[in-house]
Amino acid sequence: xxxxxxxxxxxxxxxxxxxxxxxxxxxxxxxxxxxxxxxxxxxxxxxxxxxxxxxxxxxxxxxxxxxxxxxxxxxxxxxxxxxxxxxxxxxxxxxxxxxxxxxxxxxxxxxxxxxxxxxxxxxxxxxxxxxxxxxxxxxxxxxxxxxxxxx
Numbered sequence: 001x002x003x004x005x006x007x008x009x010x011x012x013x014x015x016x017x018x019x020x021x022x023x024x025x026x027x028x029x030x031x032x033x034x035x036x037x038x039x040x041x042x043x044x045x046x047x048x049x050x051x052x053x054x055x056x057x058x059x060x061x062x063x064x065x066x067x068x069x070x071x072x073x074x075x076x077x078x079x080x081x082x083x084x085x086x087x088x089x090x091x092x093x094x095x096x097x098x099x100x101x102x103x104x105x106x107x108x109x110x111x112x113x114x115x116x117x118x119x120x121x122x123x124x125x126x127x128x129x130x131x132x133x134x135x136x137x138x139x140x141x142x143x144x145x146x147x148x149x150x151x
Contacts, residue, residue: 001037001045001105002081004030007054007139011074013123014130021121025055026071028133031109032081033102034095041145042105046112049073054139062139072119076131077106099126 005027012022029049050067057063066073082096097105103125114120123129 001034001041001145002032003045003049003143004078004081005049005052005054005141005143006030006133007136008074009134009136011131011133013074013076013121014132015124015127020124020129021074021076023072023074023119023121025069025136026066026119027073028131029073029075030078030081031075031106032078033097033105034082035097035101037097037101037105037145039105039108042108042112044145045143046109046116048143050113050116050118052141054141067116067118070119072121073113074121074123075106075110075113076123076129077102077125 008023008026008028010024011028012019014020027049051065053065054062055064055066055069055071079093079096079102080091083091083093084095085091106125110120110122
């Protein structure tokens with residue numbers, strides 16, 4: 001499981017000319033689910049994302065979490081994060097989880113975030129989405145689950 005986190009001052013997702021999710025301060029979370037990912041992987045990533053101290057404190061140091069700044073998450077499923085571009089000129093998606101499995105883990109990620117009291121907006125799973133954002137900083141992190149085998 002992989003996430004790309006972008007600290008934003010605003011972000012939105014549009015599907016068929018309708019805004020389906022929109023936040024102000026917080027994280028835009030692009031979530032890629034791979035084969036072998038589990039609910040344990042989801043739990044680990046939720047804890048990491050919600051508690052990551054990457055928002056500025058009063059001295060401008062990255063010392064606050066999204067919860068500390070009362071920010072929100074906009075979570076967008078993105079199977080292309082499982083893409084393999086090492087060979088040839090066309091990415092391979094053999095590592096991506098099947099859509100049914102990925103949807104369960106995507107929904108679980110969103111449910112766990114909401115259960116922690118963090119404001120949450122979502123994209124539409126498997127839809128053609130247009131994502132707009134103002135990256136604050138810019139601050140962007142790529143986080144991979146460290147070990148799927150033990151969960």
